[in-house]
Amino acid sequence: MAAVKGRQILVEPRGDGGAAAALIVDGRLDDLLIDLPAGDARPRPAAIHRAVAGRPMKGIGGMMVDLGGGATGFLRGAKLPAPGSRLLVQVASWAEPGKAPPVTTRVLLKGRLAILTPGAPGVNVSKAIEDGAALGAIAAAAMEGAPEGWGLIVRSLAATARPGDLAAEIGGLRARLARIEAAAGAPGGACLEAAPGAAALARRDWPRAADDPVETHPEALARAGVWEEAAALLAPDVALPGGGSLAVEATRALVAVDVNTGGDGAPAAAIAANIAAARELPRQLRLRGLGGQVVVDFAPLAKPDRGRIEQALKAALRRDGIETTIAGWTPLGHLELNRKRARPPLAELPLR
Numbered sequence: 521m522a523a524v525k526g527r528q529i530l531v532e533p534r535g536d537g538g539a540a541a542a543l544i545v546d547g548r549l550d551d552l553l554i555d556l557p558a559g560d561a562r563p564r565p566a567a568i569h570r571a572v573a574g575r576p577m578k579g580i581g582g583m584m585v586d587l588g589g590g591a592t593g594f595l596r597g598a599k600l601p602a603p604g605s606r607l608l609v610q611v612a613s614w615a616e617p618g619k620a621p622p623v624t625t626r627v628l629l630k631g632r633l634a635i636l637t638p639g640a641p642g643v644n645v646s647k648a649i650e651d652g653a654a655l656g657a658i659a660a661a662a663m664e665g666a667p668e669g670w671g672l673i674v675r676s677l678a679a680t681a682r683p684g685d686l687a688a689e690i691g692g693l694r695a696r697l698a699r700i701e702a703a704a705g706a707p708g709g710a711c712l713e714a715a716p717g718a719a720a721l722a723r724r725d726w727p728r729a730a731d732d733p734v735e736t737h738p739e740a741l742a743r744a745g746v747w748e749e750a751a752a753l754l755a756p757d758v759a760l761p762g763g764g765s766l767a768v769e770a771t772r773a774l775v776a777v778d779v780n781t782g783g784d785g786a787p788a789a790a791i792a793a794n795i796a797a798a799r800e801l802p803r804q805l806r807l808r809g810l811g812g813q814v815v816v817d818f819a820p821l822a823k824p825d826r827g828r829i830e831q832a833l834k835a836a837l838r839r840d841g842i843e844t845t846i847a848g849w850t851p852l853g854h855l856e857l858n859r860k861r862a863r864p865p866l867a868e869l870p871l872r
Contacts, residue, residue: 529726530740531719532872540872541722542746549749551726552807553718554869563591563611563621564715565862566630568700571609571623572709573601584620585609588709593623608704611715614861616812617772629696631689632724633678634662636697640671648676658686665690667697677727725841747872753807754867760800764793764819768804770865774813777801781819790819791828798833802840809863811842816855829855 528544538555556562563569571585571593582596585607593609601607608627615621629636643662649655658678665687666672678686700712716724723734741747756767763782768775779797781789797818805814818829826849833855837844842863847856 527726528744529722529734530744530746531722531734531736532741533719533736533738534870539717539719540741540746541718542741542744543722543726544744544746549746549807550803552746552750552866553721553863554750554866554871555718556864556868557870561589561591562615562864563587563593563711565611565613565621566628567611567711567715568627568713569593569609569611569623570704570706570708570710570712571595571607573603573605573607575603576600585623586709587611587623588711591709592620594620595623595625597625606705606707608700608712613811614864616861627700629693630724631675631693633675633681633686633689634693635673635675636667636693637671637673639669641666641669643672643674645674646676646678649674649679651679654679661687662690665694667694670697742872750807750866750871753804758800758804760793760796762789762792762796764789764796766797766800766804768801768808768810770808770810770867774815775805775810775859777814777816779816779818787822790821791825794818794821794825794829795832798829799836801833802836802842802844805859806840806842806863807866809865809869811859811861811863814857814859815850816857818853818855820853826855 525546530542530544532540534540534555536558538558540552540554542549543551569587571587573595574584574586576583581598582594583600585593585595587593593611595609607625609623609625610627612622612624627638643659643666645655645659645662649658658674662672662674672690674686696713703710703712756769758766758768760766763784765780765782767778779794781793801816805811821829830846833846843860845858847858849855
């Protein structure tokens, strides 16, 4: 892949109506989104459904809900609706193998500049917007556009948007909300709003300046060498700067990650390899579409050095954008993470 400075967004349409999208930062593949094959009917994260409640499952703290079209979801909570009642839910993440996908009644309508939130009235503007004049104008537009009973989150990209873009997007979000609410009371389960595909997600969630182009071409990813790099991600081994390496292997129960120093057993080499692995790990999990429980076996290090590893990992996770919790260190010295299943595994997706 050519080392081109800056950010590139590439979208490659497919003949079946799907697409793949790649984000390249300074010549390096930073993110990859690929639509599932046509005909795969699994519920997608962010899809909004009118659901019908089933019976509570004792001891699990949840219930199965009918999403329509033969699909089911799992709703967890202390206060569950009565069996047979209708409710509006959103698919929260991809399902674990053999299980129904988790759903939530906290529906979010997400745009490029703003997010509508239910049951939390008020306006919250991203803390990344620091310019006083811009902040005032953005807050005023958000306060005017927020629908009654819903809250509004203004994303950081609103600071660089053209005048009027935020108000226009809020209007579009409100129109989506009105369509969904109008269909929410009909009988039976049904998908009321499909999840966005790869092309839509790339345009919505990959930050860029308002006038930056998105290259869309049937060979966009192929010409950039993305498919070869994606195929290499199916192998576990990843070379790290300084001669170390990490191996990422997904099992049915968890994702196992092993860090190696590359033959240098010195304490300094172990720390360097572990820091490099911590910085690289979120990117590898993101590109491979891996989530759930993640267990990292770092190269041997003293307990006082664990803080440096966690700091590097936390910094990388802040840039990652996928919800990940650091659970802590095990008695055997492994670091455990819990990561949202935001993507389907790369191994299940069509690679050209």
